[in-house]
Amino acid sequence: MAEQEYTVASDSENTAEEKSSSSPSLPEIAVGIDIGTSQCSIAVWNGSQVHILRNTRNQKLIKSFVTFKDEVPAGGVSNQLAHEQEMLTGAAIFNMKRLIGRVDTDPVVHASKNLPFLVQTLDIGVRPFIAALVNNAWRSTTPEEVLAIFLVELRLMAEAQLKRPVRNVVLTVPVSFSRFQLTRIERACAMAGLHVLRLMPEPTAIALLYAQQQQMTTHDNMGSGSERLAVIFNMGAGYCDVAVTATAGGVSQIKALAGSPIGGEDILQNTMRHIAPPNEEASGLEFEEVNRKVFEECERLVVQCLRDARVEVGDIDDVIMVGGCSYIPKVRTIIKNVCKKDEIYKGVNPLEAAVRGAALEGAVTSGIHDPFGSLDLLTIQATPLAVGVRANGNKFIPVIPRNTMVPARKDLFFTTVQDNQKEALIIIYEGEGETVEENHLLGYFKIVGIPPAPKGVPEINVCMDIDASNALRVFAAVLMPGSSTPVVPVIEVRMPTVDDGHGWCAQALNVKYGATLDLITLQRKM
């Protein structure tokens, strides 16, 4: 692989490029990719099992970074660092997964400012300025571009080994990613010429692998109907995710998800900051003390996930721990204590489980059939975050609560706050906070043509629909009492619609319109 072709498309609004002309009779098996904060891996169903691809240095786990040197950037797939120190010169960009889709007010971005490359923030809610040091000059780039360069290398490596074009992919993503961040991942894939079939929350990929293992070992083809409950704890360098899954007969039903952007990076930074100088052994107690908040967050996520899943601790069959941080004894102790289990599930490799699950999903979604039933699998996903609208002042009103099984479709009624209010702003957010500021803005649109009426009379229905591939559509309709025919054409919007600067467009709307276009939830009139 001497010649390297970088075919990253420009970072513009052209995500809809199409259409690969693969032969219609043979479905292309989508590859599974686990993009880790520090390491990536790629795997594919080879006809009988999942095969993890290796790079030229025979590595299954490939360091996630891109170095900018002279004209040609090179990613960690093909490039070998002469020395680990090269990561620290400012020429290498890494931690893309922590930066992608985040604005410069985000604490995670601020925590990245002491990395060797340039992360500059203006704290106004726009994307941070990111640059690599090339020949003593800062060369600007974006997390999407860096990720795309890396993905192109992964793709070339896979194509060389599989001896076929690779277009379709299933990627694993952190549970806490907003839909806006997911669009950034899709953008990076599009720039790398990859078509995303699914973006799977990481623990759900592990749940699928577990479902396959259970099906193979128990030979339970819905016969006994006995369901196995598993808690999946996944903590890597950048993110910590938890899932509760109910598995039977190859069906993995995700009962709840919880996630947070904490990981090994935080533990490393805490440890270096508080237990400096380096090379000095930190005592276990010190280590636990400086990372107390991280460990508390791990515990909180598991507790919340169990509560959301309405699962009693005594009913848990297996506790699965994966990701680099799952090796930390303190983390293992915490999870065992919360789940009241003495043993951790031993059936999966903690560093390979996610990519294996992604490859399984890739084969299943590509419509591949396995004569032995190994692909007789199904994941019923749940929404990791609630989606809703701004109403009742500055409140976030969920329309689809978190941990709703998808596909899902739910609606709520709202009404006007002013007499003769002709228009209303529908501002869509995603998250868990009670006020809108605590949540991610996904987009906004205006309903016009509300007939003149006293406040509280018009009925504005907001319906949200999430399909099996996680696409979110929002519908809005205006009704008047006594009629069920919308008085103006229904509005349908695919979300998210926000692009850059999403941090401040909500504020701009607020400054411009105040409460004149507000909504409140419709109260029952007796």
Add this chain to the structure above:
Amino acid sequence: MKCYKSSSILTTNHHPFFYKQQPISSLPPSSFPSTLSYPTRTRFSSTRIQSRLTHDDPVKQSQDLSFYDLLGVTESVTLPEIKQAYKQLARKYHPDVSPPDRVEEYTDRFIRVQEAYETLSDPRRRVLYDRDLSMGFSFSFSGRRRNRYDEEVVEEKSEWKAKWQTQLSGLRRRSNQKDNNSMSWAARMRRQQQDSC
């Protein structure tokens, strides 16, 4: 691929609300048919799918079924049996595994099966549902009704109460209005369409 040309996948002259004829002024607002009428769309279908839903289609008829009927179980069903029935139906109706030409209608069915499962697999909600069933409510499927069980269960959990209060009032209003009108939206739509044909 982001095929966001929903109109090209939907049946022609398939309005999102299925309102084809005259306005239905006699219906109360609670009959707003959002849960049943917004179109489902397959995002990654390589071929453009045109699924026409007919009145005698078994999937569409599911709107008149009770939660027990939807899961294909009797009212004496045990919890493990409910879970098993749900997973079996998921394997049939989940859009990931349904036949490509029936994804839209199967998705509708799957969402209903899911709501039946959510109610019947929660002992508290199931008690409420059974109570209504025994009181002879007409038990056509309705998203409103499910919301009502949600609401009553949620109210028991004080930690959620404040957060959901605003939403609950809306739900309560709708579920109460629903009680005044026992026929489901779908049933009314079918009657109306039959009348007008």
